[in-house]
Amino acid sequence: MLRDELGPYFGEFGGRFVPESLIAALDELDAAYNAAKIDPVFQAELAELHASYTGRPSIITEVPRFAAHAGGARIILKREDLNHTGSHKINNVLGQALLARRLGKTRLIAETGAGQHGVATATAAALFGMSCVVYMGEVDTERQALNVARMRLLGAEVIPVTAGSRTLKDAINEALRDWVANVEDTHYLLGTVAGPHPFPVMVRDFHKVIGDEAREQVIKLTGALPTAVAACVGGGSNAMGIFHAFLDDPDVALYGYEAAGEGHLTERHAATLTRGRPGVLHGARSYMLQDEDGQTVESHSISAGLDYPGVGPEHSWLKDIGRANYLPITDAEAMEALRLLSRTEGIIPAIESAHALAGALKLGKELGPDSVILVNLSGRGDKDMETAAEYFDLIDAADAAAAASTATPVAEEK
Amino acid sequence: MSTVENTIAQANRDRSGALIGYLPVGFPTIADSIEAAVALAENGVDVIELGLPYSDPVMDGPAIQKATQQALANGFRLQDGFDAVAEITSRVSTPVMLMSYWNPIMQFGVDRFADQLTAAGGAGIITPDLVSDEAAEWIAASERTGLDRVFLAAPSSSDARLVRAVEASTGFVYAVSTMGITGARSDVDSAAKTLVARLRTAGSTSACVGLGISTAEQVHEVLTYADGAIVGSVFVSALATGGVSAVAQTAASLSTGTLA
Numbered sequence: 001m002l003r004d005e006l007g008p009y010f011g012e013f014g015g016r017f018v019p020e021s022l023i024a025a026l027d028e029l030d031a032a033y034n035a036a037k038i039d040p041v042f043q044a045e046l047a048e049l050h051a052s053y054t055g056r057p058s059i060i061t062e063v064p065r066f067a068a069h070a071g072g073a074r075i076i077l078k079r080e081d082l083n084h085t086g087s088h089k090i091n092n093v094l095g096q097a098l099l100a101r102r103l104g105k106t107r108l109i110a111e112t113g114a115g116q117h118g119v120a121t122a123t124a125a126a127l128f129g130m131s132c133v134v135y136m137g138e139v140d141t142e143r144q145a146l147n148v149a150r151m152r153l154l155g156a157e158v159i160p161v162t163a164g165s166r167t168l169k170d171a172i173n174e175a176l177r178d179w180v181a182n183v184e185d186t187h188y189l190l191g192t193v194a195g196p197h198p199f200p201v202m203v204r205d206f207h208k209v210i211g212d213e214a215r216e217q218v219i220k221l222t223g224a225l226p227t228a229v230a231a232c233v234g235g236g237s238n239a240m241g242i243f244h245a246f247l248d249d250p251d252v253a254l255y256g257y258e259a260a261g262e263g264h265l266t267e268r269h270a271a272t273l274t275r276g277r278p279g280v281l282h283g284a285r286s287y288m289l290q291d292e293d294g295q296t297v298e299s300h301s302i303s304a305g306l307d308y309p310g311v312g313p314e315h316s317w318l319k320d321i322g323r324a325n326y327l328p329i330t331d332a333e334a335m336e337a338l339r340l341l342s343r344t345e346g347i348i349p350a351i352e353s354a355h356a357l358a359g360a361l362k363l364g365k366e367l368g369p370d371s372v373i374l375v376n377l378s379g380r381g382d383k384d385m386e387t388a389a390e391y392f393d394l395i396d397a398a399d400a401a402a403a404a405s406t407a408t409p410v411a412e413e414k
Numbered sequence: 415m416s417t418v419e420n421t422i423a424q425a426n427r428d429r430s431g432a433l434i435g436y437l438p439v440g441f442p443t444i445a446d447s448i449e450a451a452v453a454l455a456e457n458g459v460d461v462i463e464l465g466l467p468y469s470d471p472v473m474d475g476p477a478i479q480k481a482t483q484q485a486l487a488n489g490f491r492l493q494d495g496f497d498a499v500a501e502i503t504s505r506v507s508t509p510v511m512l513m514s515y516w517n518p519i520m521q522f523g524v525d526r527f528a529d530q531l532t533a534a535g536g537a538g539i540i541t542p543d544l545v546s547d548e549a550a551e552w553i554a555a556s557e558r559t560g561l562d563r564v565f566l567a568a569p570s571s572s573d574a575r576l577v578r579a580v581e582a583s584t585g586f587v588y589a590v591s592t593m594g595i596t597g598a599r600s601d602v603d604s605a606a607k608t609l610v611a612r613l614r615t616a617g618s619t620s621a622c623v624g625l626g627i628s629t630a631e632q633v634h635e636v637l638t639y640a641d642g643a644i645v646g647s648v649f650v651s652a653l654a655t656g657g658v659s660a661v662a663q664t665a666a667s668l669s670t671g672t673l674a
Contacts, residue, residue, distance in 0.1 A: 163479055180473070280516050282472075
């Protein structure tokens with residue numbers, strides 16, 4: 001069964017390519033996770049947080065006015081955007097924070113791209129009374145300023161990372177350096193299904209509730225399994241979360257949509273599985289964007305959360321065995337889908353999730369009107385309003401100037 | 415016994431131990447990095463550790479990150495690393511090892527990398543993000559070519575893992591002095607002494623301590639219990655601020671720490 005994979009390897013992908021200093025911490029985490037997985041007390045704690053804090057189960061919403069643009073296919077959204085903190089990221093964060101507490105750790109550190117995972121981690125730290133440091137590429141702190149403010153309001157320290165490409169990959173490097181030095185009291189709350197074992201398996205497991213719920217909900221609504229499941233893929237956590245329940249349903253096609261930025265055939269994209277090749281990045285063997293010498297190539301996407309030159313090892317495996325399909329979606333296609341869902345259904349998606357929506361629009365035309373496509377709406381678009389406003393030219397120049405002048409002192413005060 | 419292991423053993427017979435000096439290839443330029451490495455050899459450094467610049471150096475602190483990032487921005491290619499080893503080994507007899515993160519080696523091809531390094535006269539590779547558990551291909555290539563393979567041991571490593579690191583390593587075992595990354599520190603952690611004692615119990619006869627060592631006094635202190643002291647960031651900083659002559663001066667000063 002494809003669902004039974006437990007790592008550390010998925011086929012030839014995964015493993016642990018980290019400094020020796022971290023091995024003991026990874027072993028400790030692995031043991032704690034394996035114990036928690038079968039501990040009814042832990043499972044009850046997590047279920048209670050899902051029910052009374054996050055708002056699980058998240059609902060599904062059928063979107064016929066949007067689907068009218070997708071060849072008439074039925075499109076059903078899994079509403080992870082309605083979770084507390086605004087995205088699926090909280091599922092994994094609560095699980096890992098509970099584990100960290102069991103391990104006696106008092107400090108959480110995290111990397112973040114769009115800021116969604118950082119916000120979720122800062123939230124859990126506040127809830128559990130832990131201290132919290134979030135590493136965020138300087139470029140991302142600029143394009144996701146609102147989330148920086150949210151993290152600070154929640155009591156977290158946000159450290160802009162100025163090394164390398166100043167985006168998500170460099171934030172992960174910095175978090176790893178912090179962890180090496182402070183592993184005794186610190187848990188590195190990695191936010192995606194990448195990194196060294198046990199992170200890819202553990203993070204997937206904390207997110208598989210998405211697919212478990214959605215599979216039942218879709219069957220209840222339509223009387224059958226969906227024709228296809230679609231999700232955006234950066235590191236790949238929301239996609240693994242919704243794919244996992246369907247891995248052993250051979251009639252359900254799985255589609256992961258990567259960020260193609262300005263086009264996957266240009267130099268400016270983040271289409272790791274489409275354009276990359278296997279290598280080692282951030283502790284695991286997986287597909288990655290790299291040059292001939294194995295130097296990581298900088299990725300580009302309008303979506304900070306997908307702007308990552310690596311991908312989780314389980315996705316690399318699913319690609320190579322042909323179980324899942326991974327296709328590129330450009331910035332322009334994603335932004336059109338974002339606007340379309342907003343105008344036809346009154347739901348503003350995160351730009352990340354808009355890549356999955358854009359994919360579903362294409363896929364529906366291929367699969368035809370009898371098909372049912374389940375899309376993981378992994379996050380909401382509140383955090384992206386500035387990017388969207390600029391992209392679609394939604395703010396009058398005078399208003400923008402006024403907003404900028406009032407916003408400046410706030411931004412400087414920290 | 416490999417050349418590196420021999421050199422370290424000889425330094426322990428003649429003096430209180432070996433001084434191992436790190437510099438990245440290509441900083442500030444390829445030519446200057448070669449001159450600086452030669453200066454290390456000519457000023458009391460027993461083994462040269464040449465770092466290959468890498469885009470995601472998670473074990474390195476700000477000084478080395480900045481230098482290697484500049485080298486990459488200047489267009490560093492892996493072939494430059496082999497060329498540098500060849501030139502340095504043609505000028506001095508000091509053994510030259512490479513320090514490289516795993517992905518560049520994997521992409522170059524492990525066997526091809528080992529062959530090129532051997533042809534260039536290199537002595538081995540230190541792999542900061544490759545633990546012996548994942549190293550089957552490299553262990554086979556190093557057995558075939560006779561290159562040394564140096565794995566890391568950390569204060570957090572279990573006894574069983576220390577045994578594994580000692581058994582898998584040749585030349586020496588790299589004892590990480592502290593839980594952290596590269597960079598000068600005012601104190602070398604007392605954890606280093608405990609770790610080396612544990613490595614002795616695990617069977618090590620060649621244990622070198624690195625991370626945070628920046629003065630002759632620290633070198634001297636480390637060599638009271640270890641076989642070698644590894645110094646990096648302070649050479650990089652010297653090269654950045656005072657050029658090759660500053661590297662020579664720093665090496666000469668640090669090497670006084672190896673005198674009994």
